Amino acid sequence: MTNLKIAIQKSGRLNEDSLTLLKECGISVNNGRDQLMAQASNFQLEVLYLRNSDIPQYVKDGVADIAIIGDNTEREKKTGIVHVLDLGFSRCRLSIAVPRSMEFTDLSDLQGKKIATSYPNSLKDFLTEKGIEAEIHEISGSVEIAPNIGLADAICDLVSSGSTLFKNGLQEVYKIFESEAILVANPCLEGEKRVLLDKFVFRIKAVLAAKNSKYILLNAPETALDRICALLPGMKSPTVMPLKEKGWVSVHSVVNENKFWEVIGSLKEAGAEGILIIPIEKMIL
Numbered sequence: 001m002t003n004l005k006i007a008i009q010k011s012g013r014l015n016e017d018s019l020t021l022l023k024e025c026g027i028s029v030n031n032g033r034d035q036l037m038a039q040a041s042n043f044q045l046e047v048l049y050l051r052n053s054d055i056p057q058y059v060k061d062g063v064a065d066i067a068i069i070g071d072n073t074e075r076e077k078k079t080g081i082v083h084v085l086d087l088g089f090s091r092c093r094l095s096i097a098v099p100r101s102m103e104f105t106d107l108s109d110l111q112g113k114k115i116a117t118s119y120p121n122s123l124k125d126f127l128t129e130k131g132i133e134a135e136i137h138e139i140s141g142s143v144e145i146a147p148n149i150g151l152a153d154a155i156c157d158l159v160s161s162g163s164t165l166f167k168n169g170l171q172e173v174y175k176i177f178e179s180e181a182i183l184v185a186n187p188c189l190e191g192e193k194r195v196l197l198d199k200f201v202f203r204i205k206a207v208l209a210a211k212n213s214k215y216i217l218l219n220a221p222e223t224a225l226d227r228i229c230a231l232l233p234g235m236k237s238p239t240v241m242p243l244k245e246k247g248w249v250s251v252h253s254v255v256n257e258n259k260f261w262e263v264i265g266s267l268k269e270a271g272a273e274g275i276l277i278i279p280i281e282k283m284i285l
């Protein structure tokens with residue numbers, strides 16, 4: 001039996017959300033805390049638990065067929081593997097930060113400075129693009145302490161909330177790029193593996209679409225129906241059912257999570273009552 005081999009970070013920021021995504025796709029695997037490999041019990045998928053920074057090369061070499069990694073990792077490694085899908089978690093940004101005591105007006109203040117980072121290629125590309133000559137000091141972890149111990153004048157690191165920078169007396173002064181978890185694949189996948197990948201991507205898309213949407217039910221006077229339907233276009237069109245009370249209908253539809261609060265106000269204004277919002281588990285478009 002052919003298995004699709006997926007590499008997932010063994011431990012670290014991506015591990016838990018990656019396994020949760022598999023679970024939401026209906027795929028059961030054991031957590032890899034004390035193992036390097038696991039076979040899914042209900043999908044032709046074998047999970048390899050690896051270090052995030054090693055994963056792009058393993059996918060390129062075909063040791064793994066696909067993987068979940070941070071977009072920033074492939075941007076740094078540039079292995080040329082295929083970016084299949086954005087997964088919407090582990091959002092962060094690669095940024096330049098300097099000590100709060102340093103006066104910073106613009107990027108030219110970095111000229112001639114020493115910048116510590118674990119992402120030397122991304123930083124080098126950025127500095128070249130901006131025409132800045134600075135010394136890159138590569139370190140593999142705890143980059144944020146480099147200015148405090150006199151190792152560098154500035155840092156280039158991943159930031160999510162910014163609290164680590166704050167605790168270390170640093171301020172974020174420039175965002176180089178944004179990143180999130182992505183699904184990547186070996187460029188040469190074919191045959192049964194390609195079919196398995198398509199099945200897997202289909203499931204992920206259903207999970208992601210459901211996360212971005214809510215099911216909405218409400219009651220409204222028939223006279224307000226046109227206005228309400230215009231606010232809730234739904235997947236095709238809203239479902240409208242008569243209520244026992246004459247002149248009233250129940251409307252069911254799907255609403256985008258981001259538009260939700262905007263739409264609720266307009267629905268109430270239009271005469272909607274008894275609005276219920278329900279999470280959707282999977283959504284097949």
Ligand code: ATP
Nearest residue numbers: 012013014051052053070071090091092158159160
């Ligand atoms: P490994 O030791 O497995 O090679 P790593 O040092 O790259 O891992 P983590 O620090 O766990 O591992 O980060 C994994 C990924 O999580 C990053 O590449 C990035 O995509 C994402 N991430 C999200 N938020 C942050 C953040 N605030 N700092 C660092 N990484 C973040």
